[in-house]
Amino acid sequence: MEKLTLAIDVGGSGIKSMVLKADGTPHTQNLRVETPKPAKPEPVIAAIADLANIHKEFNQVSVGFPGVVRQGITKGAINLHPDWDNFDLGTVLYDRLGKPVRIANDADVQGLAAIAGRGTELVITLGTGFGSALFIDGRLVPNLELGQHQFRSGDTYEDRLGQRAFDKVGQKLWNRRLNKAIDAIANLFNYDYLYIGGGNAKKIALKLPENVKIVPNIFGLIGGLALWSSQLNHWEQS
Ligand code: BGC
Numbered sequence: 663m664e665k666l667t668l669a670i671d672v673g674g675s676g677i678k679s680m681v682l683k684a685d686g687t688p689h690t691q692n693l694r695v696e697t698p699k700p701a702k703p704e705p706v707i708a709a710i711a712d713l714a715n716i717h718k719e720f721n722q723v724s725v726g727f728p729g730v731v732r733q734g735i736t737k738g739a740i741n742l743h744p745d746w747d748n749f750d751l752g753t754v755l756y757d758r759l760g761k762p763v764r765i766a767n768d769a770d771v772q773g774l775a776a777i778a779g780r781g782t783e784l785v786i787t788l789g790t791g792f793g794s795a796l797f798i799d800g801r802l803v804p805n806l807e808l809g810q811h812q813f814r815s816g817d818t819y820e821d822r823l824g825q826r827a828f829d830k831v832g833q834k835l836w837n838r839r840l841n842k843a844i845d846a847i848a849n850l851f852n853y854d855y856l857y858i859g860g861g862n863a864k865k866i867a868l869k870l871p872e873n874v875k876i877v878p879n880i881f882g883l884i885g886g887l888a889l890w891s892s893q894l895n896h897w898e899q900s
Contacts, residue, residue, distance in 0.1 A: 664683060666682070666721050667720065668680075668681050668714060668723045668761070669681070669724045669886030670710055671726045671883050672768065673789060673861070674789065675696070675825070676694045676695065676697055677695050677697055677709050677710065679692065679713040679883070680880075682884065682886065686887050695709050695712070695713065700743050701741075702745045703743075703746060703749050703754070706742065707751075707755065707758060710759075714759050720761065722764070722890060723755065723763040723764070724766075725764070725765040726769075726883075727768055729742070729746060730805045732805070734751060734753065734763070735751070736749045740791065740820075741824075764890060766804070767804065772877070772882045773785035773885065775877075777855075779797075779799065779800030780854070781799065781853075781855070782796070782798055782853045782855075783853060784855070784857070785858075786847070786859075787863075787882070788860040788862040788865075789860035791820050792818075794808035796851070809824075813846065822839050837866065837867050837868055840868065857876075858875070859881055861879055864876075
């Protein structure tokens with residue numbers, strides 16, 4: 663019987679889920695619940711368990727998490743809650759769901775679905791936070807945190823381009839900032855391709871260079887399948 667993967671994408675505003683077939687096509691429709699507030703581990707895990715119950719049928723689990731993740735342990739999540747610092751999400755979810763679990767940074771997961779696997783490919787995600795992922799010939803450089811890096815006048819990329827900034831300055835100025843950010847990032851990484859995903863990618867109103875592509879936000883779930891076939895297997899909890 664083919665293996666079914668439950669893909670979960672934990673975001674600052676919503677938690678999304680979908681079951682994927684072994685060939686990457688959807689086995690179920692995607693579901694979304696609001697991220698609990700405050701977004702402490704226990705209510706977030708309960709929300710994931712509820713989604714898993716609705717989907718019912720799956721053999722393994724992939725989670726994209728909005729912060730640094732090492733061996734299934736979360737190293738903080740600025741847009742969730744301080745309690746995620748050093749939290750063993752892998753073990754807790756494995757105990758709760760009874761299926762093997764792999765966890766990676768959400769932008770890393772999104773990137774796994776977006777990349778072609780050749781050259782230097784950078785992924786950024788624009789949503790509640792500013793995510794980033796770097797791949798060299800298809801191999802991930804895990805946990806790149808460009809979003810928390812300085813962009814302008816002491817502000818990080820996330821300070822200037824995250825959801826709070828969008829709400830504050832509006833679409834026009836946010837787009838102008840994004841244009842400058844893309845220039846800065848292009849000079850820093852000299853990537854072959856830049857992929858832009860996340861819920862706010864649809865707000866982009868810029869003429870993008872040829873090597874910059876917008877990718878659908880559903881890649882944050884679809885990339886979960888690659889977690890089970892990629893070199894990231896040391897992140898498994900089972
Ligand atoms: C976090 C990143 C994450 C991004 C998108 C940022 O606040 O530092 O790890 O990928 O948000 O969720």
